[in-house]
Amino acid sequence: MKVRTRFAPSPTGYVHIGNIRAALFPYLLAKQNAGKFILRIEDTDQNRFVADAEAVLIDTLKWLGLEWDEGPDIGGPYAPYRQTERRDHYIKWAEKLIKKGLAYADPYTPEEVDAFRKESEKSKKPFLYRNYRPENPPKWQIGLPLRFKQTKIERKYWHDAIMGDLEAGAETLDDFILIKADGLPTYNFAHIVDDAEMKCTHVTRGIEYLSSMANYLALYDALELKPPIFVHMPHIMAPSGNKKLGKRDGAKSVQEYRAEGYLPEAMLNFLVMLGWNDGTTTDIFSLADMTAKFDLTRVQRAGARFDEKRLLWLNGQWIRRLDLAKLFSYVRDFWGPTAKSTSESRKMEVLEAVQERLKTLADLPALTEYFFAPPQIDLAMITEHKSLKNLTRPQLITMLEVSILKLETLARVSGTSDSPLLPMSGHWNTESLQAALNDLLADTARKPAELFSLLRIAVSFAPFSPELPRTFAVLGPDETISRLKKVMAALAETPNA
RNA sequence: GGUCCCAUCGUCUAGCGGUUAGGACAUCAGGUUCUCAUCCUGAAAACCCGGGUUCGAUUCCCGGUGGGAUCACCA
Numbered sequence: 282m283k284v285r286t287r288f289a290p291s292p293t294g295y296v297h298i299g300n301i302r303a304a305l306f307p308y309l310l311a312k313q314n315a316g317k318f319i320l321r322i323e324d325t326d327q328n329r330f331v332a333d334a335e336a337v338l339i340d341t342l343k344w345l346g347l348e349w350d351e352g353p354d355i356g357g358p359y360a361p362y363r364q365t366e367r368r369d370h371y372i373k374w375a376e377k378l379i380k381k382g383l384a385y386a387d388p389y390t391p392e393e394v395d396a397f398r399k400e401s402e403k404s405k406k407p408f409l410y411r412n413y414r415p416e417n418p419p420k421w422q423i424g425l426p427l428r429f430k431q432t433k434i435e436r437k438y439w440h441d442a443i444m445g446d447l448e449a450g451a452e453t454l455d456d457f458i459l460i461k462a463d464g465l466p467t468y469n470f471a472h473i474v475d476d477a478e479m480k481c482t483h484v485t486r487g488i489e490y491l492s493s494m495a496n497y498l499a500l501y502d503a504l505e506l507k508p509p510i511f512v513h514m515p516h517i518m519a520p521s522g523n524k525k526l527g528k529r530d531g532a533k534s535v536q537e538y539r540a541e542g543y544l545p546e547a548m549l550n551f552l553v554m555l556g557w558n559d560g561t562t563t564d565i566f567s568l569a570d571m572t573a574k575f576d577l578t579r580v581q582r583a584g585a586r587f588d589e590k591r592l593l594w595l596n597g598q599w600i601r602r603l604d605l606a607k608l609f610s611y612v613r614d615f616w617g618p619t620a621k622s623t624s625e626s627r628k629m630e631v632l633e634a635v636q637e638r639l640k641t642l643a644d645l646p647a648l649t650e651y652f653f654a655p656p657q658i659d660l661a662m663i664t665e666h667k668s669l670k671n672l673t674r675p676q677l678i679t680m681l682e683v684s685i686l687k688l689e690t691l692a693r694v695s696g697t698s699d700s701p702l703l704p705m706s707g708h709w710n711t712e713s714l715q716a717a718l719n720d721l722l723a724d725t726a727r728k729p730a731e732l733f734s735l736l737r738i739a740v741s742f743a744p745f746s747p748e749l750p751r752t753f754a755v756l757g758p759d760e761t762i763s764r765l766k767k768v769m770a771a772l773a774e775t776p777n778a
Numbered sequence: 779g780g781u782c783c784c785a786u787c788g789u790c791u792a793g794c795g796g797u798u799a800g801g802a803c804a805u806c807a808g809g810u811u812c813u814c815a816u817c818c819u820g821a822a823a824a825c826c827c828g829g830g831u832u833c834g835a836u837u838c839c840c841g842g843u844g845g846g847a848u849c850a851c852c853a
Contacts, residue, residue, distance in 0.1 A: 290853090291852080291853055325853085326852055326853070329852075329853085387851085391850090391851065398850095402779095405779070405780095407780050407781080407849070409849095426851050447782075448782080449782060450780085450782080452780065453780090453848090453849080455849090457850095458851055460851090461851040462851055463851075465851090467850090467853085468852070468853045471853095487847090488782095488783070488846085488847060489847055489848065490847095490853090491782060491847070491848080492781070492782055492783090492847065492848040492849070493848080493849095494782090495781095515846090515847095516846075516847075520789085524845095524846080525846080525847080554802090556790085558790085558791060560792075561792090562791095562792080562800080564790090564791095564801085564802055564803090581784095582784060582785095583784050583785060583845090583846085584845090584846065585789090586790075587789095588790065588803065588804080590789080591790065591802085591804080592803095594803060594804085595803090597815085597816085635815090637815060637816050637817095638815040638816075639815085648815095666812095668812080715811095719811080722811075728812095729811040729812060730812060732811095732812080733813090734812045737812050737813060738812085738813085741813090745813050745814030745815070746812095746813065746814075747813095747814090747815090748812080748813095749811095749812065749813095
């Protein structure tokens with residue numbers, strides 16, 4: 282079977298986490314079978330039209346790496362891929378139904394239908410429009426809704442690739458609207474027509490559509506269409522409470538996660554694990570991995586809670602396992618102001634030094650700003666440090682002095698010039714610096730907690746930084762020594778506390 | 779309320795009649811020449827309840843309970 286799947290979102294401008302999974306599953310199904318993945322825009326609701334929504338959607342999908350083979354932007358054999366551009370298709374199929382006596386015009390106003398609804402509710406019976414079906418409906422024309430006429434009121438049975446064997450009672454069958462008064466089709470009608478014309482083999486969507494399945498089955502039958510494979514995905518639930526994850530529960534859009542420094546790899550990995558596993562204890566999956574391993578029969582039937590802590594963990598995992606060039610391309614817009622005028626190669630070095638410490642890309646400025654600009658000297662960070670507060674000024678100054686001498690010797694051996702633009706060479710590297718620092722430990726007879734704390738704070742004045750040899754190596758000999766000297770001078774200038 | 783679906787640590791899950799019920803996130807306690815992060819080690823933590831089938835049920839069946847979804851000229 283030639284697999285053809287689709288992602289068919291409504292362009293609302295807000296790309297929900299659930300939307301991504303609704304795109305990922307069909308993407309995986311198509312790709313693992315060398316099939317086609319289609320993007321179709323379901324824009325039949327004029328009231329919810331948002332101007333840039335489609336562009337946002339396309340941008341987000343591309344960012345995630347979920348590329349489609351056919352779509353509104355690239356065309357394809359079954360174009361157009363926007364529902365508003367397919368009106369004539371729906372009308373054609375609707376006329377077929379009318380001809381067969383399986384569709385009719387709804388002569389009532391929304392208010393009148395609502396009155397019927399109230400009446401039913403009053404008598405504690407569920408409202409079914411078909412109980413109010415007009416005897417002699419007018420000839421259908423745009424301006425009137427067109428309804429489907431249910432003729433076989435019976436229990437329906439079907440199979441779902443995730444949910445298994447399902448059924449629904451005849452009470453769920455009703456004369457639903459196929460085409461609205463504005464002439465545009467409802468989702469209920471349009472998706473079936475489009476899926477058929479676009480030869481989609483799978484219908485993937487959330488389980489909220491399960492309760493409409495009986496109606497869809499009846500429509501496939503009336504249209505004389507062979508139903509596709511049904512794939513209903515359980516909901517992603519809000520972190521607290523038991524409800525579908527929604528905007529009003531503070532659910533962030535994918536764009537927001539992107540802006541907060543989350544990687545597409547982490548988002549996809551997180552989403553695919555939410556309700557699916559490959560049966561092993563593997564929990565890190567690249568898009569290629571999940572494409573190879575994904576299996577609908579292993580998808581969970583219950584809803585899964587969205588756990589942002591797990592997403593954060595995965596983000597860290599992915600930041601660490603990405604190769605530097607790739608990570609570098611991702612952080613382009615995350616550098617802090619001090620990095621502005623710095624060369625790309627220099628930024629690359631700094632990034633490499635902090636890669637292991639990043640949890641999100643948004644952590645980058647705080648973690649790197651002192652590499653690009655000298656930090657504000659704050660002696661309190663030294664004098665109040667838990668390992669340093671019991672040392673006297675002269676002791677601190679001596680430690681710095683001895684360290685500076687040692688590092689100057691190393692710098693001379695390295696033959697580095699005063700220009701920070703020249704690449705570091707020779708002996709000023711993490712290995713030699715590690716050795717030099719070990720020597721200093723012996724020379725000063727200080728504990729690592731004392732000497733290293735002092736040096737680390739003196740060059741960074743930051744709450745955290747990479748390991749000392751690494752920090753010195755990236756800073757370069759001139760900058761390292763210059764910063765140590767400034768701190769030494771500052772300690773000498775101010776009176777002892 | 780009608781209809782439909784679901785049910786293992788706090789969370790995501792493995793399990794497909796016999797297991798010390800496994801893993802991961804989170805939490806807590808240690809370890810790694812400085813901080814933060816990583817990494818390593820360890821701890822605590824679960825089969826919703828009641829029947830039935832069976833020599834034996836977390837697993838199969840039924841019922842309850844709980845949770846979810848849906849009942850639009852939205853998708």
